[in-house]
Amino acid sequence: MTSRRFGSTLKLLIVEDSPADVRLLEELLHTETHRRFVLQSTGTLQVAVSMATAQEFDAVLLDLGLPDAEGSTAVVELREQCSSLPIVVLTDRVDPEMAAEALHAGAQDYLVKGRFDGDGLIRAVDYAIERHRLYHALEEAVSARERDKALARTEGLMTPTTAATAGSYGEYLIRETRPDVYELLVDEYKSLIVGAVERQMYQDVPALKSRTRAIADRFGTLRAAPRDVIDVHAAAIKAASGDANRVRRSAMSIEAQFLVLEVMGYLALYYRTFMSGPVHERAE
Numbered sequence: 196m197t198s199r200r201f202g203s204t205l206k207l208l209i210v211e212d213s214p215a216d217v218r219l220l221e222e223l224l225h226t227e228t229h230r231r232f233v234l235q236s237t238g239t240l241q242v243a244v245s246m247a248t249a250q251e252f253d254a255v256l257l258d259l260g261l262p263d264a265e266g267s268t269a270v271v272e273l274r275e276q277c278s279s280l281p282i283v284v285l286t287d288r289v290d291p292e293m294a295a296e297a298l299h300a301g302a303q304d305y306l307v308k309g310r311f312d313g314d315g316l317i318r319a320v321d322y323a324i325e326r327h328r329l330y331h332a333l334e335e336a337v338s339a340r341e342r343d344k345a346l347a348r349t350e351g352l353m354t355p356t357t358a359a360t361a362g363s364y365g366e367y368l369i370r371e372t373r374p375d376v377y378e379l380l381v382d383e384y385k386s387l388i389v390g391a392v393e394r395q396m397y398q399d400v401p402a403l404k405s406r407t408r409a410i411a412d413r414f415g416t417l418r419a420a421p422r423d424v425i426d427v428h429a430a431a432i433k434a435a436s437g438d439a440n441r442v443r444r445s446a447m448s449i450e451a452q453f454l455v456l457e458v459m460g461y462l463a464l465y466y467r468t469f470m471s472g473p474v475h476e477r478a479e
Contacts, residue, residue, distance in 0.1 A: 204231040207320065208247060210269075211258040211285065212238035216308065220256060226313035240264040240272060247277040254281040254320050254327075259297060267296035274301040281327035283319050298405035303327050322386060326406075330383075330413075369423045376417065377427065383410055384431035391450040392443065407454065411461030421459060428455045 207224070211217050217236050224232045235252075237243050240263050247255065257273060259266050270282060284297045284305040294305045303323035306316065370377045387406055414424060432451050436444045 204233060205253045205320065205324075206233040206251065207235075208243060208252045208255040208280075209234060209236035210238075210240060210243040210255060210261065210273075211236060212261055213258075216258070216285075220316070223311075223313040223316050227317050230317065238262070240269050244273065244276045247273070247280055252280060254283060254324055256283050256285055256320075257302070258285045259293065260287060266293055267300040270297050270300040270302050279331075281320075281323040283323045295405050298409075322390070326383065326386065330409075368426065369417060369419060370426050373417075380410075380413065380427045381430045381434065383413070384427050385435045388431055388435045388447055388451050388454060391454055392446045404457075407457050408461045411458045412465055414458070414462050415465035419462070421462075424455065424458055424462065428458075 209217055209220055211220065221234055224230075224234065235246065235250075237246060238261070240261050243255070243257075246252075255273065255277075257269055259269055261269055264272055270284060273280070273282060282302040284294075284302045286293060286305060286307055289307055297305055303326045304319045306319055311319070369380070387403075387410060390406065391403055414427075417423075428451065432447065436447055439447065
């Protein structure tokens with residue numbers, strides 16, 4: 196997948212077995228006169244995988260009711276073969292469990308057919324591409340951090356105890372030690388705040404919760420402390436509300452209050468699940 200800025204030509208793969216739905220998606224995408232889309236389509240997942248491995252696409256619109264794959268299975272199979280491809284899933288019905296499963300399986304967003312217009316579809320594609328980029332950048336940053344810690348330990352610059360304490364309990368602020376990662380987290384958190392307001396308008400709660408848990412897991416992999424979450428939270432609110440009107444700023448402020456509590460809760464759950472050993476050792 197090539198990285199393109201919003202506003203440039205995007206090449207999308209539509210995986211949809213209904214010709215009528217394919218035509219509708221094409222019409223919705225072409226309603227945006229300031230954007231250009233190069234579209235290809237297929238009605239089966241098998242052909243989609245072949246196309247995606249042979250060509251470069253910026254994103255895929257994936258129906259969850261294909262002849263050869265249904266539900267989150269389609270997402271899993273596509274991700275296994277094309278991990279660098281952002282996925283926006285499409286469903287025929289409001290099914291919170293299926294939507295949550297698809298997002299957990301690796302999709303960046305999901306849309307219910309008949310409940311979005313051209314702007315909503317294009318915005319979902321743009322957000323999916325950006326979230327996918329941020330996710331991989333964070334993964335690379337975490338890997339680099341772990342390599343640095345291992346190297347420092349072997350060179351005697353850091354004892355195992357010091358490394359575990361600093362890494363597991365947020366002794367060092369991410370904002371100070373990894374400003375690059377901090378900026379990525381702020382961008383993703385800002386997208387989450389904006390998405391929270393939009394999702395509530397459509398009562399699209401499952402997708403919001405899945406994204407909230409995902410960013411909490413990001414904090415967890417970075418061994419973040421609560422003060423790291425607050426730092427990112429405050430910076431993201433400031434960035435998100437910059438160009439918003441008074442009503443939208445108020446809505447963001449309300450949603451953000453709930454959001455930070457949910458992130459903290461999921462972060463605590465992450466540490467209880469994956470860090471129970473070090474926590475108990477420290478308590479002793």
